Amino acid sequence: GSIATKLYYNEQFTNGRQDIQQAKELIHKVIFTYAMSEDFVLTSQQEEALLKESVLEVTTLLKTLEKALSEISNYLLLHENISHEECKEILRDIF
Template structure:
């Protein structure tokens, strides 16, 4: 959850708070969303899986729902909004969006150990973290 919180803040995804129990990022109530905004939401959903892989060099079964959410957004990008490489929808475009997000997250999170540890500690102590508290932690350690 610490990785999701960090990514939601860093990639400017709207949320009031993120908790250990409920990790749903509130859906944006925008009529129009950019490709960058949708890619950022995908990164937030993949953040926990990527962080666990980086920390433990292992994959875990708790990533299923997040992978499904990220895949749903990538499919919408390609199939509904023609945000793939080609005008017509191709499965390869969906996979490419997900792989790019995964790769970018690996590079981003590799350098964020200190903030991740502080955010994880806050979540363990208080079970949730607000946007304001997250900003304070990030400002303090970076």
């Protein structure tokens, strides 16, 4: 949420801290619960690097999907809700 707000509105999301905390928790789950790393201890530098990499990936994804997100947002503004099929149709038209 905070990345999209910064990207599209050039504003800082007030609950951005919560997003960062959730990202940190996800990183710990990936590393420790799902054993997706050779290391069993994460240094603060490694954690910071993973967070920065995640921000870059999310930013790239949002930029790639910008047209689709805009179309879906416009649809929602007009109709208030969207079905799975309607969403697929919008995506099919774009991609």
